[in-house]
Amino acid sequence: MRKQSVFDRQSIVVLSLLAATAVLVPVLNVSVPPGSPFHVSDHLIPLLGKYLSFALLALSVDLIWGFCGILSLGHGAFFALGGYAMGMYLMRQIGPRGVYADPILPDFMVFLNWKELPWFWHGFDWFPFAALMALAVPGCLAFVFGWLAFRSRVTGVYLSIITQAMTFALMLAFFRNDMGFGGNNGLTDFKDILGLPIQSGFTRIVLFVLSAAALAGGYMLCRWVVNSKLGKVLVAIRDAESRTRFLGYRVENYKLAVFTLSAMLAGVAGALYVPQVGIINPGEFAPANSIEAVVWVAVGGRGTLAGAILGALVVNAGKTWFTGALPEFWLFVLGGLFVFVTLLMPRGILGAAKDLWEQGKRVRSGLRRDAVPFAAE
Amino acid sequence: MINLRDFLRTLLLLVFTTSGAFAGPYEDALPKFAADSYSDTEAAIGTVAASGHPLSLPLVEALRDGRLLASAGQVFIREPSGGLINAATGQAFGPVPADLKPVRLNNRVRRAIEAAMGGLTLLSSGAAARREAARAVFRSRDAAALRTIEQAIAREADPDLKLALQAARASILLGNEAASTADRLWAVETLRERGDQDALALLSSLPAGTQPEIVEPADRAADSIRSRLALWSALQNVWYGVSLGSVLLLAAIGLSITFGTMGVINMAHGEMVMLGAYTTFVVQEIIRTHVPSLFGASLFIALPLAFVVTGGVGVLIERTVIRFLYGRPLETLLATWGLSLILQQAVRTIFGPMNREVGTPAWMSGALELGGLSLTYNRMAIVLFAFAAFGTLLLVMKYTSLGLYMRAVTQNRRMAGSIGIRTNRIDALAFGLGSGVAGIAGVALSQIDNVSPNLGQGYIIDSFMVVVFGGVGNLWGTLVGAMTLGVANKLLEPYAGAVLGKILLLVAIILFIQRRPRGLFALKGRAVEA
Numbered sequence: 090m091r092k093q094s095v096f097d098r099q100s101i102v103v104l105s106l107l108a109a110t111a112v113l114v115p116v117l118n119v120s121v122p123p124g125s126p127f128h129v130s131d132h133l134i135p136l137l138g139k140y141l142s143f144a145l146l147a148l149s150v151d152l153i154w155g156f157c158g159i160l161s162l163g164h165g166a167f168f169a170l171g172g173y174a175m176g177m178y179l180m181r182q183i184g185p186r187g188v189y190a191d192p193i194l195p196d197f198m199v200f201l202n203w204k205e206l207p208w209f210w211h212g213f214d215w216f217p218f219a220a221l222m223a224l225a226v227p228g229c230l231a232f233v234f235g236w237l238a239f240r241s242r243v244t245g246v247y248l249s250i251i252t253q254a255m256t257f258a259l260m261l262a263f264f265r266n267d268m269g270f271g272g273n274n275g276l277t278d279f280k281d282i283l284g285l286p287i288q289s290g291f292t293r294i295v296l297f298v299l300s301a302a303a304l305a306g307g308y309m310l311c312r313w314v315v316n317s318k319l320g321k322v323l324v325a326i327r328d329a330e331s332r333t334r335f336l337g338y339r340v341e342n343y344k345l346a347v348f349t350l351s352a353m354l355a356g357v358a359g360a361l362y363v364p365q366v367g368i369i370n371p372g373e374f375a376p377a378n379s380i381e382a383v384v385w386v387a388v389g390g391r392g393t394l395a396g397a398i399l400g401a402l403v404v405n406a407g408k409t410w411f412t413g414a415l416p417e418f419w420l421f422v423l424g425g426l427f428v429f430v431t432l433l434m435p436r437g438i439l440g441a442a443k444d445l446w447e448q449g450k451r452v453r454s455g456l457r458r459d460a461v462p463f464a465a466e
Numbered sequence: 467m468i469n470l471r472d473f474l475r476t477l478l479l480l481v482f483t484t485s486g487a488f489a490g491p492y493e494d495a496l497p498k499f500a501a502d503s504y505s506d507t508e509a510a511i512g513t514v515a516a517s518g519h520p521l522s523l524p525l526v527e528a529l530r531d532g533r534l535l536a537s538a539g540q541v542f543i544r545e546p547s548g549g550l551i552n553a554a555t556g557q558a559f560g561p562v563p564a565d566l567k568p569v570r571l572n573n574r575v576r577r578a579i580e581a582a583m584g585g586l587t588l589l590s591s592g593a594a595a596r597r598e599a600a601r602a603v604f605r606s607r608d609a610a611a612l613r614t615i616e617q618a619i620a621r622e623a624d625p626d627l628k629l630a631l632q633a634a635r636a637s638i639l640l641g642n643e644a645a646s647t648a649d650r651l652w653a654v655e656t657l658r659e660r661g662d663q664d665a666l667a668l669l670s671s672l673p674a675g676t677q678p679e680i681v682e683p684a685d686r687a688a689d690s691i692r693s694r695l696a697l698w699s700a701l702q703n704v705w706y707g708v709s710l711g712s713v714l715l716l717a718a719i720g721l722s723i724t725f726g727t728m729g730v731i732n733m734a735h736g737e738m739v740m741l742g743a744y745t746t747f748v749v750q751e752i753i754r755t756h757v758p759s760l761f762g763a764s765l766f767i768a769l770p771l772a773f774v775v776t777g778g779v780g781v782l783i784e785r786t787v788i789r790f791l792y793g794r795p796l797e798t799l800l801a802t803w804g805l806s807l808i809l810q811q812a813v814r815t816i817f818g819p820m821n822r823e824v825g826t827p828a829w830m831s832g833a834l835e836l837g838g839l840s841l842t843y844n845r846m847a848i849v850l851f852a853f854a855a856f857g858t859l860l861l862v863m864k865y866t867s868l869g870l871y872m873r874a875v876t877q878n879r880r881m882a883g884s885i886g887i888r889t890n891r892i893d894a895l896a897f898g899l900g901s902g903v904a905g906i907a908g909v910a911l912s913q914i915d916n917v918s919p920n921l922g923q924g925y926i927i928d929s930f931m932v933v934v935f936g937g938v939g940n941l942w943g944t945l946v947g948a949m950t951l952g953v954a955n956k957l958l959e960p961y962a963g964a965v966l967g968k969i970l971l972l973v974a975i976i977l978f979i980q981r982r983p984r985g986l987f988a989l990k991g992r993a994v995e996a
Contacts, residue, residue, distance in 0.1 A: 245795060261972075
């Protein structure tokens with residue numbers, strides 16, 4: 090087996106583009122005067138940061154779907170759990186500045202007449218603990234869920250449907266006030282993060298740069314996993330699961346490992362998302378969100394990693410534009426995108442671009458042939 | 467001679483009563499109304515109510531409505547028509563006294579009036595009025611009505627009403643220290659037989675000093691009522707569960723066909739249900755504006771139309787999208803999800819985002835009371851309809867050539883193709899059939915759910931749970947799955963609450979799928995390993 094370098098051409102392009110974004114956007118925001126066409130306005134920074142956290146979520150979906158054939162329709166749940174962990178930290182930072190000015194209890198608990206902090210809220214005033222939880226909670230859930238599911242060989246659409254049921258159940262649960270996560274309204278009205286006022290321009294730039302860094306780190310981690318021997322086994326499982334099992338690989342262990350890793354990545358994405366958006370509510374668990382994340386990957390190009398990032402950015406930019414300019418049409422576009430991509434562009438933007446490129450190369454070298462058909466499953 | 471004497475006595479009595487010369491308790495009580503004192507008024511109400519005088523009911527009614535006027539020791543009733551009559555004689559009164567004032571009321575007096583009204587109407591000739599009166603006395607437990615109620619029980623011919631009157635009497639006797647022990651034990655027994663929430667409340671709220679020979683049987687009766695009520699409420703919950711189960715069944719059988727035959731996960735299935743509901747809405751709108759007399763039949767007109775509309779949309783979807791994706795179930799899932807978004811938005815654009823009003827025909831409103839159960843007709847219709855749809859589909863699968871071909875394709879697509887079944891056509895028809903069934907489910911659901919563009923989304927996850935739980939490609943599995951989930955959901959609800967119950971059920975299904983990844987009734991054979 091040829092040992093592939095983690096720093097191949099694609100990685101270098103992705104990393105340098107991310108680095109350029111992380112430098113350029115803050116510079117254009119701070120140094121360029123607001124009148125200039127190159128100025129990046131203040132409200133754009135958290136928006137771009139949000140896209141980057143979505144891109145990290147897409148990356149985590151691509152890791153399992155593109156390379157291991159696990160279509161999770163519940164990855165939004167891991168994203169939201171990471172977000173809730175961060176939200177709980179931010180709630181505790183409000184301290185006595187809430188409407189009811191209780192030094193310990195968040196407003197919604199005072200409102201519900203709770204006298205003391207529920208046990209699962211303890212420790213969340215300490216940032217390292219909250220950060221750990223943003224990783225550990227989605228990771229543990231994915232581990233338990235995956236352990237049950239993969240061991241009994243729940244595969245294909247069945248797995249997709251029970252992951253959807255999982256996120257749906259969590260959504261219902263978080264809507265309950267008794268759960269102690271703010272019910273319907275979720276967690277919001279944040280003030281500080283690590284002592285910095287969360288609304289300030291500086292904090293937003295820091296968060297943006299951190300999101301870009303996390304995305305770059307996540308990308309390198311996924312690239313490393315995919316290029317390793319583990320990654321080869323994953324691809325083997327994707328293409329012929331029973332054959333891999335007959336070759337002596339413990340398929341369920343590989344699946345479980347990558348599923349858990351992917352859930353933790355999604356948790357990090359959620360933790361970065363919440364401070365930039367300023368709210369987390371149970372709507373993030375909605376099954377539709379998880380499916381949307383899958384379509385980002387499909388649009389960009391499944392099984393390419395870079396495609397997942399590209400897809401998340403393109404689709405979300407499109408969503409922002411459409412919901413502003415033509416709100417009626419956004420669902421038509423999104424729905425059409427699902428159909429169009431699955432029917433006509435099964436390898437996404439990146440795959441289509443690659444096909445074009447290779448076709449061009451063949452034309453240039455005079456060896457015209459039809460494009461190699463794509464083997465899907 | 468005797469007859470003549472009787473006649474004379476009656477005549478005499480009549481003369482005396484009308485002339486006012488004969489002074490009974492009624493006449494004695496009248497001046498108290500004029501005394502302008504609440505306690506006097508209250509006492510007078512009791513006396514009047516117990517007197518049995520023909521004018522007592524109009525008088526108490528007038529008092530309640532503020533039409534009882536008093537002047538200088540005399541009492542007058544102002545009739546609703548405006549005329550004044552003398553409360554003592556019942557005759558029209560000519561010259562109106564100048565200082566007429568209405569008799570004043572306070573809450574205590576009003577309560578006394580309520581109780582008295584109950585007692586007085588007990589003897590009225592209308593059955594509905596007597597029933598209402600019995601209920602009023604049952605609630606007020608007014609001891610003053612006891613004599614009237616005993617009279618009423620003796621006269622009552624309707625066994626139902628008699629029971630109600632006896633319950634009213636029992637409610638008075640039970641808490642009455644003056645009543646005999648035998649009477650009170652009779653009251654306990656009567657209330658136990660009545661066996662509803664009110665009787666339970668009476669039996670379990672005896673005054674503190676009640677003697678033990680009453681308290682013990684009362685406690686026993688209360689316990690027996692409690693367990694009876696628990697049984698009824700469990701039955702009621704089972705009924706709710708069956709009703710929810712049939713809704714799930716309706717939503718899921720179409721899915722079971724498309725998934726079972728074609729292995730296609732149709733995420734747009736919920737939108738087919740929604741389209742069926744909107745078809746009903748359109749049919750009703752047309753009927754309302756053009757032929758209102760047909761409204762009662764609107765659902766029967768909507769059923770075939772909904773089947774055709776959604777079936778047509780289904781075939782269209784299959785021909786344009788799904789047939790290119792066979793063998794790629796995950797891609798199908800995504801594409802049909804996209805279609806569901808498009809359909810939702812299309813309906814939102816055409817009909818608006820608001821809920822649309824779908825009327826219920828008269829024959830579907832109302833409820834059947836069966837023991838302690840209340841079965842609403844629209845739910846009953848849906849249960850029957852779900853089973854009818856299920857049976858029809860079963861027959862179609864079993865006894866028609868389409869069903870035969872569909873089963874052949876399910877079991878072995880390539881072999882079916884080799885013996886000349888046009889699998890493409892069967893796929894399109896099966897998808898159309900599944901979608902059409904979803905459409906008629908939409909007609910039924912329009913009766914119990916809000917008809918909005920989001921209607922389908924509420925059912926899609928539940929329907930998938932049913933199909934996956936029951937076992938794919940097996941109609942009986944879908945039936946068992948739907949009923950199990952429906953009943954389990956409703957039985958959990960009283961203990962865990964609606965939301966938590968649903969969460970528990972979802973978790974249970976997720977765990978169940980770990981044990982049996984192919985559902986309760988899995989297809990056997992080689993097809994499943996493909």
